[in-house]
Amino acid sequence: MSQKIKLDRKGFEAKAYKNSIDTSFKQLVPPPPPVEETITIEDFFELYKTLFYEIPADGEINSHKFIIERSTEYTGFTEEKDQDIQILLDEITSLREELLTTQKELREIQTNNSLPTIEESNIETGTQVTAQPFNVGTSNVN
Numbered sequence: 001m002s003q004k005i006k007l008d009r010k011g012f013e014a015k016a017y018k019n020s021i022d023t024s025f026k027q028l029v030p031p032p033p034p035v036e037e038t039i040t041i042e043d044f045f046e047l048y049k050t051l052f053y054e055i056p057a058d059g060e061i062n063s064h065k066f067i068i069e070r071s072t073e074y075t076g077f078t079e080e081k082d083q084d085i086q087i088l089l090d091e092i093t094s095l096r097e098e099l100l101t102t103q104k105e106l107r108e109i110q111t112n113n114s115l116p117t118i119e120e121s122n123i124e125t126g127t128q129v130t131a132q133p134f135n136v137g138t139s140n141v142n
Helices: 014-019 042-054 064-073 078-112
Strands: none
Touching: none
């Protein structure tokens, strides 16, 4: 019982072999991790402008209040700084009011105290008269 088995061998030419059969080891190499799409800062703000009115005002997450709280934590801006700014603004207002009062007093002094005429002042004819600076609004009264 012997049987003859005829074996045929099919072969490829060298060029045809490389074009027909994949010789890389893709099955043994794990696939690369998926690339996440990143957006630029400009893209973020364009999206923010587009979604601005769709974002809820209040909420623990995904709200305008959440954005404000996170940004405040990051920048370090606190209510105390806001209070400090208000104190300084109040002081500026007070100083402006004081300046205005002083300017009014100066005008009153200038309009009420006109320079005396030569006859009233005992100044001899030919004497050169110059104005002397003086401080208005300060008092050295003890």
